[in-house]
Amino acid sequence: MRLPCPICGTRDRREFYYQGAASMLERPVSGELDAWHAYVHVRDNPAGRTRDLWHHEAGCGAWVIVERDTVTHEVFGAVLVEDADAD
Numbered sequence: 001m002r003l004p005c006p007i008c009g010t011r012d013r014r015e016f017y018y019q020g021a022a023s024m025l026e027r028p029v030s031g032e033l034d035a036w037h038a039y040v041h042v043r044d045n046p047a048g049r050t051r052d053l054w055h056h057e058a059g060c061g062a063w064v065i066v067e068r069d070t071v072t073h074e075v076f077g078a079v080l081v082e083d084a085d086a087d
């Protein structure tokens with residue numbers, strides 16, 4: 001699979017490190033144990049279109065949100081995390 005880096009261009013997936021669903025950026029507001037347990041340990045495993053957080057570890061070091069389909073492996077695009085926060 002090839003992933004688009006907004007800084008470096010399209011690169012092989014092996015340059016990136018998968019960090020999980022982009023929703024991981026939304027940390028719990030409360031300090032309750034149950035909320036943090038769900039944030040750290042409970043994950044969906046959706047089939048279809050997802051927004052994932054990737055680190056371009058072997059490249060520019062950027063944090064990127066990639067929109068892709070987990071069934072077809074089609075990649076729809078990517079944005080830098082700091083640009084996604086502006087939406």
